Amino acid sequence: xxxxxxxxxxxxxxxxxxxxxxxxxxxxxxxxxxxxxxxxxxxxxxxxxxxxxxxxxxxxxxxxxxxxxxxxxxxxxxxxxxxxxxxxxxxxxxxxxxxxxxxxxxxxxxxxxxxxxxxxxxxxxxxxxxxxxxxxxxxxxxxxxxxxxxxxxxxxxxxxxxxxxxxxxxxxxxxxxxxxxxxxxxxxxxxxxxxxxxxxxxxxxxxxxxxxxxxxxxxxxxxxxxxxxxxxxxxxxxxxxxxxxxxxxxxxxxxxxxxxxxxxxx
Amino acid sequence: xxxxxxxxxxxxxxxxxxxxxxxxxxxxxxxxxxxxxxxxxxxxxxxxxxxxxxxxxxxx
Numbered sequence: 364x365x366x367x368x369x370x371x372x373x374x375x376x377x378x379x380x381x382x383x384x385x386x387x388x389x390x391x392x393x394x395x396x397x398x399x400x401x402x403x404x405x406x407x408x409x410x411x412x413x414x415x416x417x418x419x420x421x422x423x424x425x426x427x428x429x430x431x432x433x434x435x436x437x438x439x440x441x442x443x444x445x446x447x448x449x450x451x452x453x454x455x456x457x458x459x460x461x462x463x464x465x466x467x468x469x470x471x472x473x474x475x476x477x478x479x480x481x482x483x484x485x486x487x488x489x490x491x492x493x494x495x496x497x498x499x500x501x502x503x504x505x506x507x508x509x510x511x512x513x514x515x516x517x518x519x520x521x522x523x524x525x526x527x528x529x530x531x532x533x534x535x536x537x538x539x540x541x542x543x544x545x546x547x548x549x550x551x552x553x554x555x556x557x558x559x560x561x562x563x564x565x566x567x568x569x570x571x572x573x574x575x576x577x578x579x580x581x582x583x584x585x586x587x588x589x590x591x592x593x594x595x596x597x598x599x600x601x602x603x604x605x606x607x608x609x610x611x612x613x614x615x616x617x618x619x620x621x622x623x624x625x626x627x628x629x
Numbered sequence: 630x631x632x633x634x635x636x637x638x639x640x641x642x643x644x645x646x647x648x649x650x651x652x653x654x655x656x657x658x659x660x661x662x663x664x665x666x667x668x669x670x671x672x673x674x675x676x677x678x679x680x681x682x683x684x685x686x687x688x689x
Contacts, residue, residue: 426631429642434642435642435643436644436647438641438644439647485658485662492651492654493651496647496651497651602663602666605667606666606669608670609666609673612670612673616682622677622682626677626678627674629671629674
């Protein structure tokens with residue numbers, strides 16, 4: 364009995380009318396209600412990802428002009444910057460849900476954090492890969508051990524560490540807690556990545572978009588980049604929701620609702 | 630359209646290897662991730678229909 368309502372405290376079967384009028388913030392925190400909701404949302408986010416991706420690639424590769432300094436090598440920006448944004452953003456979201464799971468002991472939050480890690484790691488890898496392919500023609504090297512590149516590599520290792528730690532612990536709830544501590548400690552790396560180009564001398568160029576000044580790039584370049592960022596965003600939501608549904612079924616398969624679901628078709 | 634023909638488009642001003650090397654790897658990564666999640670889901674249903682709810686350590 365978690366209610367603090369004194370009436371219900373004293374009589375076991377008091378009417379739930381008081382509870383009815385409250386807003387059920389935690390309604391979708393229940394795996395049983397979250398699972399079908401996530402299932403309904405996935406096709407929409409997937410469709411948005413496809414549409415935004417097609418529009419972004421169209422603008423980036425067929426409309427945006429060739430860069431005066433970098434030629435067409437700059438077009439890697441349409442994949443590199445969105446991937447790098449997602450790598451950092453997903454880490455913060457992962458650490459947030461891991462932290463919520465740690466503090467409130469909510470199963471779904473922790474499972475969400477677990478579901479985010481592989482997608483975050485993938486975008487980190489893609490940011491490094493595309494960055495390397497961009498660095499070779501523009502800087503003359505695939506890799507330098509400067510602040511921006513090194514801290515992004517550390518981000519990849521943080522994702523790997525989170526996944527490896529959780530995989531190494533048999534009890535899922537203990538794995539959640541251990542992973543959460545690692546994720547929260549690692550958050551310190553995200554501002555280091557973001558501000559590294561300001562704090563240290565580096566080959567890497569500064570932030571592509573600044574809130575303080577007018578865009579320095581052509582509008583079509585900016586549009587292509589934002590469309591691709593939204594595409595990766597929608598893609599991440601769809602994939603993470605699909606993965607968290609798998610994790611839910613894996614962990615809660617002994618419950619009636621999971622068994623009913625598993626008797627159906629995938 | 631900024632390109633005069635497909636050759637020019639694929640050449641990317643001489644940076645084709647770098648640009649398409651980025652595009653292809655991103656596409657492959659997204660396809661692999663989606664198929665891994667689908668496979669994970671399908672495996673759950675197959676395992677349930679075979680073994681019911683018994684926890685199989687070898688597949689865990």
